[in-house]
Amino acid sequence: MKNVRLSQAETEANKLAKALHGGEVLALIGDLGSGKTTFTKALGKALGVRSTITSPTFVMMQQYQTTTKNKEDKPLWLYHLDLYRTNNFSEVKSLGVEQYWGHPETITVIEWADKILDQLPKEALLFKFTRDAK
Numbered sequence: 001m002k003n004v005r006l007s008q009a010e011t012e013a014n015k016l017a018k019a020l021h022g023g024e025v026l027a028l029i030g031d032l033g034s035g036k037t038t039f040t041k042a043l044g045k046a047l048g049v050r051s052t053i054t055s056p057t058f059v060m061m062q063q064y065q066t067t068t069k070n071k072e073d074k075p076l077w078l079y080h081l082d083l084y085r086t087n088n089f090s091e092v093k094s095l096g097v098e099q100y101w102g103h104p105e106t107i108t109v110i111e112w113a114d115k116i117l118d119q120l121p122k123e124a125l126l127f128k129f130t131r132d133a134k
């Protein structure tokens with residue numbers, strides 16, 4: 001688990017983007033306003049997502065094509081999940097997450113991943129976000 005302060009969220013995303021190859025699952029944990037979406041937006045920008053990454057409010061998941069290629073020279077897709085409004089894994093499963101997470105052409109980012117901690121793939125990378133001390 002990596003601890004990330006809100007003020008470092010963008011820097012961390014930029015650093016991480018360079019190390020991603022495809023198939024990674026990033027599990028983001030932390031209170032409202034702690035920087036999870038900020039991190040995801042910066043990651044998308046660094047990977048070359050051209051559309052605007054929004055906070056998925058009524059949609060639990062959004063996918064974006066990036067301009068980054070994986071080892072097989074295929075474009076990576078960024079899958080952004082926000083589990084704020086769900087409490088049950090069967091709902092998450094119905095999005096087909098298990099078919100794409102870990103897939104070599106995807107990077108999966110999950111906000112509020114603590115809600116499905118026991119169901120996450122074991123290779124998931126955990127990031128714990130905290131607001132900076134006042």
Ligand SMILES: Nc1ncnc2c1ncn2[C@@H]1O[C@H](COP(=O)(O)OP(=O)(O)O)[C@@H](O)[C@H]1O
Pocket residue numbers: 006007008009030031032033034035036037038039111129
């Ligand atoms: N470096 C920073 N310092 C202070 N506030 C920031 C910084 N980066 C982003 N913010 C603000 O902090 C809030 C973080 O919210 P967000 O990333 O949506 O959190 P979460 O997705 O964890 O609920 C946003 O209002 C954003 O504008």
Ligand SMILES: [Mg+2]
Pocket residue numbers: 036037038055082111
């Ligand atoms: Mg958010």
